[in-house]
Amino acid sequence: MRYILPLKYIDTVARTGSIRKAAEQLAITSTALNRRILSMEGELGVQLFERLARGVRLSPAGELFIHHARNQIADMERLKSQIADLSGVRRGHVSIVCGQALVPYFLPELISSYRAEHPAVTFSVGICDREQAAAALANYEADIAVVFEPLINPEFTALARVQQQLQAMMSYDHPLANKKVLRWSDIVESRVAVPTRTNGVRHLLETASMRTGNDLNIVIESESFDFLRNYVLHEQCLSFQIPIGLPADSSKSDLLSIPVEQRDIPSGELCIGQLRSRNLSVASALFANDVVKLMELRYSENSEIS
């Protein structure tokens, strides 16, 4: 869309923090881009960017403007998707950010079944921690975020929340393997492999640790759940996951997972959210709706039973 172009230009400059870099990305000369910005500033009568020696930075007015611009760009996408809908084809793009727990089973299954119904809809999936997820929504880089234990933020609105009881993962020959439920005392006496501090699961563990005064016996810390999982196959220690990150049929797994007593570590919240007061495209809204339905179907009532 031609008429949206000025907004995209400014958005790119804001993201790159440099007119020249943005110009390169946009495949035009820095001169042209520079002038567009100057003329836009002229029309508004306000400086959108502060000029620094090493580039540009959004001014307060620019912050307002960029929010507006991104909103309009997103709105345009939504409009195109709606118009495409009229012609019978359901097109569009859905951009998601999520925590690692969604990666192994939940999202792949859901997206593939969604795409089976709507083949013209494309997806981008970013994996990140809770803070980055919030930033991605705020930047309009993502339409939807699905995160465990989200940071409280008035800018975001939750479409659904479900409780997720912490699960301990171990090999079948682990000393605790015969237990039905793990207590905090079991955990502190075991070696554990845990995710890094930006992660929601780690956050729950830290909270329990603070509350009881018991330190965890951490032998491995990694940002990758996949790595932790693989490590537990080799050394007799515990790792942790939430139900949504486990296979629906637990018998098929090469690892044993046992729920952790809720009195010791309370359930965390898995939350799907979007930027408040933002209108999602048809495709995104529909997909978000599917996520909500499946989340609630699987984890709404009986989340305390593994």
Added chain:
Amino acid sequence: MRYILPLKYIDTVARTGSIRKAAEQLAITSTALNRRILSMEGELGVQLFERLARGVRLSPAGELFIHHARNQIADMERLKSQIADLSGVRRGHVSIVCGQALVPYFLPELISSYRAEHPAVTFSVGICDREQAAAALANYEADIAVVFEPLINPEFTALARVQQQLQAMMSYDHPLANKKVLRWSDIVESRVAVPTRTNGVRHLLETASMRTGNDLNIVIESESFDFLRNYVLHEQCLSFQIPIGLPADSSKSDLLSIPVEQRDIPSGELCIGQLRSRNLSVASALFANDVVKLMELRYSENSEIS
């Protein structure tokens, strides 16, 4: 704003229903306007307008587009108002539509006191019936509507509602002048001067009339409350008004107003609303907030006492 221009062009064409008329209004040639529309349609790959012999009409895709366009135009206004806010001046424009009851006291008082605080904010006030109010909001011609007994419509969202008990107005020498409360039987036995059917007050009267089977003894029907009011000064008959259309100090009035028993004619709802999912400009939002506060202060709890 240059980059919004294409949207304004299309908006104007949609409003006038003719490219040539719109072109005239926009002070360009029809050729230029025509081409802009063609190119926009080309980019979208959809016809925005159906071409008729006598002009153009929005196609389904055009309906979607025009909604988007008006939203963006309004958003731009909001942005400019926010940016102006940064520089310390609270500028902006507030466009209101309302029923006649707001005309004599409520809105003039409130707007003048608002403007005393924010002299750079300008107002436009349209007087219309409930249906027109809904249309004005939907067309983005008005930001806020204040109407009595609004038509139910999922497109609109109410910022506040207060109950308004019907008041009968009469001269001080009217036979019913000594009553504290009027009953339906009093009304049907009197001559009455009533507003036209599009009005909310009339709607309440009609409902009561239907329910009881008693016809009103209508001697004058007028769309102007002002006229009705003046008429009651000359002939001994009843007219009707809601509290918000009466002076705060009733002793200052040249007419007597007596509440109508609620069991006979239930209170109607005075409602301030906006288009759902629309972001108001700073000025509009602030003013709407003032309206809500004053409405609730005056009429929230004790609306049954005149």
Added chain:
DNA sequence: GCCAGTGCTGCATAAAATGCATCTAAGCGA
């Protein structure tokens, strides 16, 4: 069947955006 009114098109012109070469200013390192 005319006529007024509509949207659309070819061509010349006006306006705007772009690119190139260049300028000025500010941080960085020796």
Added chain:
DNA sequence: TCGCTTAGATGCATTTTATGCAGCACTGGC
């Protein structure tokens, strides 16, 4: 302190885009 590099700004020629004029084809009403 003195280059050196990098940033955004600017003058000018060029390309691209938008506009206006004259005229066309079509439609509905009188």
